[in-house]
Amino acid sequence: MSYQLGRAPSRYYHPLKRLFATALVMATVSSARADSVVVIGYAGALTGPQAHLGKDIEHGIRLAIDEINASHPVIAGTPTTFRLDAQDDAGDPRIATLIAQRFIDAGVNAVVGHQSSGTSIVVARLYAAANIAEITPSATNPQFTKLGYRTTFRLLANDNFLGTAVSRYVIDTMHIRRVAVIDDQTAYGQGLADVFVDATRRAGGTIVAREYTTDKAVDFNSSLTLFKGKRPEAIFFGGVDAQAGPMLRQMKKLGVTAPMLGGDGLCTRELARLAGDALAGNLYCADGGLSLASMPGGPSFERKFHAKFGEHVQLYAPYAYDAMMAVYYAIVRAQSANPAKIVDALRSVQFQGVTGQISFDDAGDLRMPAATISTFREHKKVTLLEIKR
Template sequence: MNRTLLALALAGFALSAHAQTVVRIGHAGPLTGPLAHIGKDGENGARLALEDANAKGTKIAGQPVKFELVSEDDQADPRTATTVAQRLSDLGVKGVVGHTTSGASIPASRIYEQAGIPMITPSSTNPKLTQQGYKGIFRVIANDLQQGAAMAKYAGQTLQAKKVAVIDDRSAYGQGLADAFIDSVKKQGAEVVGREFTTDKATDFTAILTKIKGKQPDALFFGGMDAQAAPMLRQMKQLGMNARFLGGDGACTAEMIKLAGDAMSAETYCTQAGIPMATMPGGAKFNARYKERFKTDVQLYAPYSYDATMAFVEAMKAANSTEPSKYLPALQKLTMPGITGEIAFDKNGDIREGGVTMYRFRNGKWEALN
């Protein structure tokens, strides 16, 4: 090849590379602090999805695009979440996967809605998130009303619990889940003998548990995350409490088992939005790919984060545009097969078919009961 042809070839290559459109997708969750393992899990799911989309050579409106993940640490803090939301908006992301917790998602959602940037949370379950009337806020997981009702039904009908105590961490997630559980468990004929509150930073629950112990509940329900649920369970054991321990998806993690240690027993239960990884349409394959790529196990929300990210990609392809105002209608009408099941949203932005699974601790792991 002579110099002229070589120069033309190099120029053509440069032009081709320049023509590739870079599309930024944001991710927001706790990447530091006690919930970092959950936030990183979600980030990994989003990253794997964009790597897959890039590997397929995705084209939108006939143009090759390269997706980039822009991930921010909201520390699971409402104030930090709004700062992160503004930063992602200023960076020009075309969609946001997150936030991880409801306490972060709810205040951040207002900023995304004002900026016209759609947000899909893989894990925020407080019903209020999608009851604000926003057009661009979605979730790919069942909400607290469904989780609370499932645990309450199991506690009342299967465990035959007559007296229950409830603790929540006062976060939007924990309080919402606890409220939903109480509303439903009362319908099962159980008596709520105590309602106590803590924070999502606390580690000492001795005073609260001692107060509850005197009321001799059959079960204790905690609305919060594994970072509090695990020490709470250990302290229940130290106090000689025999109440069954019930939690939501925030406590339904591998980290919960690790942190709680020998306090875990066959009387420890949790709910998880969605279905077990083994029975997800693409669960087994995803789990293997995830472990190979990141050298660690899925914690909780990675497959939901993957599906949320792919929902953006598919909506953009359907609309032939990466601009939020143009692909949002396609996202609202989207129906696609996901790792976790069919991804399709109702008029509020909730997943249409969000199942809930009950788990019990057995043989060193969480085992599905339904």
């Protein structure tokens, strides 16, 4: 038996009326669904030499969203679904700016990212003007949270903490005093190198030479030859694993025996493949948090991550997961997915994440950052020292 919408049963129901009623119901359902979808933007290098890090972050966010959706969240009385809009900015500030504007125009509720310091910093003003939270799981340049915007948040230690941690380890534990420095001139690499240089000089160390390259370079022989003549006890590289791998191989070929030092961009699984047998005992790096094994939820996160994606955590996935959970808890706290209310709620959100205790200071940095000094033995990452504020 057929029924007309809003009337008692009738023996006769015209097909056009049936069609109208069906269309009305579908339109109502579609509208309800649209109102209950929270869209999270993510932008990172999903192609190119840093794609393994960009995908690592994307997978961390997706794992969090899948778990959130599996819990069937209800916000302000409405069943809500979370969706990720992942875009490839290739680590290029110009592309990142276009993507940020696209996110703003599309009305995303919050942004996890961007991946690099250079891209995160350049788009921060756009998100601030739109009052959309920009919460990065990977950009470590201190400038990002010094811009004065209420919308910027960071899920790991910044370069002031990391660069100083490496310098202290070099001076106090390795008893090294003479260091050569090279950086890739990005906001991340050069910023980290500057902090390391200043901290090392203050501690009584000497910078015997400083060279510059780019984040696209693959030939470092000229700088390494210069360094060899200066006889440094270590070489600090401000950059990421895509360049550190070839650089380590060229150091070995040139007979440069000084170990390489660096930040979190070097502390990846991928570096073992890129550097090959040039890696063993020749690298000391600092992560912007605890080691995966020491994170409160690290071991279980690694198991879930590997089961879902068939890959091991590279570096930033746990921070990306916690960044997404911070946004979710802010929405729950505010009982609203309005971007401005998410920003306000993030200021007071507190929870135990995979990576540690998550809460933000007035600048948007973690209140309790940590760093881990690591090396590689038999191509496996080994923790040497964990530092907490």
